[in-house]
Amino acid sequence: MSDGDPSGGKHARGPYSKGIARRHQIIRNAIEEFAERGVDGTSLRTLGEAIGVSHATLRHYFASRDELLVEVYREHEERVTAGAGFEGGAVETIAASAERNRAIPGLVRLYATLATDALQEAHPISTEFIGARFRQLRASLADSIREGQDAGRIAPDIDPVDAAALIIAASDGLQVQWLLAPDEVDVRRSLTLLERLFPGSSDTSR
Amino acid sequence: MSDGDPSGGKHARGPYSKGIARRHQIIRNAIEEFAERGVDGTSLRTLGEAIGVSHATLRHYFASRDELLVEVYREHEERVTAGAGFEGGAVETIAASAERNRAIPGLVRLYATLATDALQEAHPISTEFIGARFRQLRASLADSIREGQDAGRIAPDIDPVDAAALIIAASDGLQVQWLLAPDEVDVRRSLTLLERLFPGSSDTSR
Incomplete structure (x- = not known):
């Protein structure tokens, strides 16, 4: 849009x-x-x-x-x-997004290409797009973490932006490992470990 | 070598x-x-x-x-x-490695390029190298996680390979976000949140 x-x-x-x-x-x-x-x-x-x-x-x-x-x-x-909303909490939101990407590995590759191009001076459009995407995503997930803290589910001494950056990074990095070793890496299972730190609702593990 | x-x-x-x-x-x-x-x-x-x-x-x-x-x-x-060894545990090992990379952003970019090339069919040498690197790193970190479980520091129901993949992914992804927004993303601070799940020694936070 x-x-x-x-x-x-x-x-x-x-x-x-x-x-x-x-x-x-x-x-x-x-x-x-x-x-x-x-x-x-x-x-x-x-x-x-x-x-x-x-x-x-x-x-x-x-x-x-x-x-x-x-x-x-x-x-x-x-x-x-x-x-798609943030109903299930920050980790579930990202895990669901990673899940949708499973069906379209070519677009996971496209995302990796954009993110790598974004690090190079010669690709200002990619740098702008990926930089803004990360910034918005960190802000949204940080809001979700704050809600969890207000509800007493997430430890109050966790910095919401640090947590948001961690969740995004984990999802991005796991998808790369998964593409290279689909039988050894399970994106959702690894991401779900983060639910122990940042539970999205009271009925999640632990 | x-x-x-x-x-x-x-x-x-x-x-x-x-x-x-x-x-x-x-x-x-x-x-x-x-x-x-x-x-x-x-x-x-x-x-x-x-x-x-x-x-x-x-x-x-x-x-x-x-x-x-x-x-x-x-x-x-x-x-x-x-x-460099695994003395400080899996998270500290990876955080220390990310810390060393701070001084040489060009090589973080090179790593991102190799990892993205590795996802494409046209780059078999990169695919082989990055695939093997991830596999070895997951195995080493999983051993470190198992030691933590044996010592009673890490929850016994955590799959060591899932945890290893998560820690590597978090570090890789955080370095990309950091290169794009060095004032907003703190790789070590975000990674240190993982010490709560996978404490490397008894004197770390929580």
């Missing part, structure tokens, strides 16, 4: 809305392409070929490969988190 | 040892180069230019960019972890 018309131009009229619809269609096709094959070495040109869009058309809608990758991940994330 | 002569040919003789010494010298120069500038977009050619080695020479010692990156990280890690 960050830009454009999420309805894909359904209610809007005219060439502007058509352009938005076309842009969203390209993003949707790219999501499918990435989910299947990952993003390694994908230039705008080869991606255009894969989804049947000319390089010129792709350049019309996206200024760079980075911009397309960011928009693809943003739309994917909005789609999978639509309606 | 995984290959070649770690003494840089000091005790060996002849052209073979000279070749090994030269290879190690190139790796050492590359470590300095990466520590300063990171690795983004670094081809074997541009890296050769940066460290004053011809492309042909570099190709003589390293079959590919991936092989050089892996060898650089391997040597760096052996260097910084030399003599």
Whole structure:
């Protein structure tokens, strides 16, 4: 919902809305392409070929490969988190999100690519997107931790932002280990250990 | 110590040892180069230019960019972890390693690049290296967790490998968040929360 018309131009009229619809269609096709094959070495040109869009058309809608990758991940994330709340607490929220990612390893790879690009000076769009994503996620999870502290479930001497950063980091890092060794690493089981520190509701373990 | 002569040919003789010494010298120069500038977009050619080695020479010692990156990280890690043990427990071991990385953000970036490459089919050398590294690290930390369970410090119903994967993941993920927001993320403080679940010795918090 960050830009454009999420309805894909359904209610809007005219060439502007058509352009938005076309842009969203390209993003949707790219999501499918990435989910299947990952993003390694994908230039705008080869991606255009894969989804049947000319390089010129792709350049019309996206200024760079980075911009397309960011928009693809943003739309994917909005789609999978639509309606998801923090009802189960911070750990359960992140574990449920990791669970949804299991079905689409190509998009876990895309996220890893964006996060690594974000660390490099040459990728300002990825740096901005991933930096803002982490910041928002830390703030939301920290609120959930504070609620747990107010309810007496979580130790009061835990810094909520430290805890939020830890939960996000654990989930991100576990998904990388899981992709490399799906039979040895169980993202949910490892994450659930954090419920002992940050219980989301009174009926969780311990 | 995984290959070649770690003494840089000091005790060996002849052209073979000279070749090994030269290879190690190139790796050492590359470590300095990466520590300063990171690795983004670094081809074997541009890296050769940066460290004053011809492309042909570099190709003589390293079959590919991936092989050089892996060898650089391997040597760096052996260097910084030399003599480091598990005395403080699993969490302290990983926190101390993350602490050492603070001084060399370029090598944290290199690690992120290797881990992301490892997820892609086109990088078998990185996949092999990072996969083996995670496996070994999980095994070592799981042993440390088991010791804590035997000593009665760590809850007996915790799966040691789940715990090990969680600690490694937290450290990896926190370093990424820290690079993007060094004033908002404190790797050691967040990791130390895990000491409450996996205390390394009786005198740690809680």
